[in-house]
Amino acid sequence: MSGLSPAGASFVSLFTSALLHGIYTVLFFIALSFFWRGKGFLSLPLKILTIIPYLISTVHLSLSFWETFHAFAIHHNADKVFNHQKGWIFVAHLGMELVSCIIVDFILIWRAWVLWAYNWRSVVLPCALLFGSTVTGVVGVWQQSRAHIEGVVRGSGWALAFAILVMLTNxxxxxxxxxxxxxxxxxMRKRQHRNAKHSSLTILLVLIESGALYLGALIVFAILAVLGNPGVIIVVDVIARITGIAPTLIVVLVALRLDMESRKNDQLRHGSAEMSGFTEQNYFPSIVSMANNPSSSVLPHVTKESEDISTTQESDGQITSVEYIRPYPTRSYVSSR
Known part of the structure; x- marks a missing residue:
């Protein structure tokens, strides 16, 4: 890819971005379907942080289409256009990519804070790194907007610092x-006396929910930026899409899990025992546990601060209810109702 011109890299980037945006659109409308159901699974701020990145990604792709069309169809000199990118479109691209990175980093930090029982000490370091990446990112965008394309490919000191801080945050x-x-x-497996081996599906779900996809793209970007490879132009636009895909995928998986548990809750409510509303803070691994026991029809529920697990079985041995009581304070953050 070292022999790829900026114009060629921009054209490949447009095709890749359009493909990823199609995937992103499908995920986004799946997320919207959960929002429209009105069951209160997800809070209003989380809904906003899901919608804004998609709007940014859509505008970003639209500007890329216009820029490419302008270079090839109007100017008829794509190499000259892409080698002297200092206009408002280029600055807008960089600004939107910066905002998208900040949003996805914030969502990942929020997710970590929730999983660590709302302990602020656990996220002090990533919060400090996020602040640093925001400052260096703003300065980097200003510098890159004034640079020749070679400077964009090789990256300024501020841009490199931003990439390193974002990668460390992730x-x-x-x-x-x-x-x-x-x-x-x-x-949970130990408590239930089950084999501690993890299935490939469990591993995949952990990687998705932890944002590892975004981290992998950042690592590739950092390598290409250090090498001064024009392929960094492609990776930057790919990251612009992944910054929306990664958190939306997390939201979809969490909402899907909560929706499934809500349906089970409705079924159990008409059965022998009534079990109150299931929320993610009561069962924070979200969708991952479904991979370990996909046929299970149980609904974990928190009633007090303890570490016991109790089960109720019918005569045929089928578990009809399970109660896992985790030693963390319950706190509503998912539902805004």
Whole structure:
């Protein structure tokens, strides 16, 4: 890819971005379907943070289409256009990518804070890194808007600092999320005297919910930026899409899990025992536990601060209810109702 011109890289970037935006659109409308159901699974701020990145991604792609059309169809000199990007479209691209990165980092930090029982000490480091990346990102956008395309490809000191801080933020946040979920799954398996092996589906769900996809794209970006490879132009636009896909995918998986548990709750309510509303803070691994026991029809529920698990079985041995009581304070953050 080292022989790829900026014009060629921008054209490939447009195709890749359009493909990823199609995937993003499907995920976004799935998320909207949960919002429209009005069951209060997700809070208003989380809904807003799901909608804004999609709008940013759509505007970003529209500007990319216009820029490419202008370079190839109107100017008839794409190399000259893409080698002297200093206009408002270029600055808007960089600004929207910065905002998208800040939003997805905030969502990942919020997710880690929730999983670590609302302990602010657990997210002090990623919050400090997010503040640093925001400052360096703003300065980096200003510098890149004044640079020749070679400077964009190779990156300024501020842009490189921004990339490093964003990557560190995601390493810490992803580690906090994945580690907590992994520990919880292992703990639950031990309590239920089940094999501690994790299925490939469990691993995949942990990676998705921890934002590892976004982290992987940032690592590729950092490598190409250091090497001064024009492929960084493609990766930057890919990241612009992934910054929306990653948190939306997390929201969809969490909402899907809560919707399934709500349906089970309705079924159990008409059965032998009435079980009150299920919310994610009562069962924070969200969708991951479904991979471990997809045929289970039980509904975990918190009633007090303890660490016991009790089950009720019928004569045929089928578990009809399960109560897992976790040693963390319950606190409503999912539903705004």
């Amino acid at each position: 390493v810490v946040s992803t580690g906090l999320i994945a580690g907590r979920i992994w520990w919880y799954i292992r703990d």
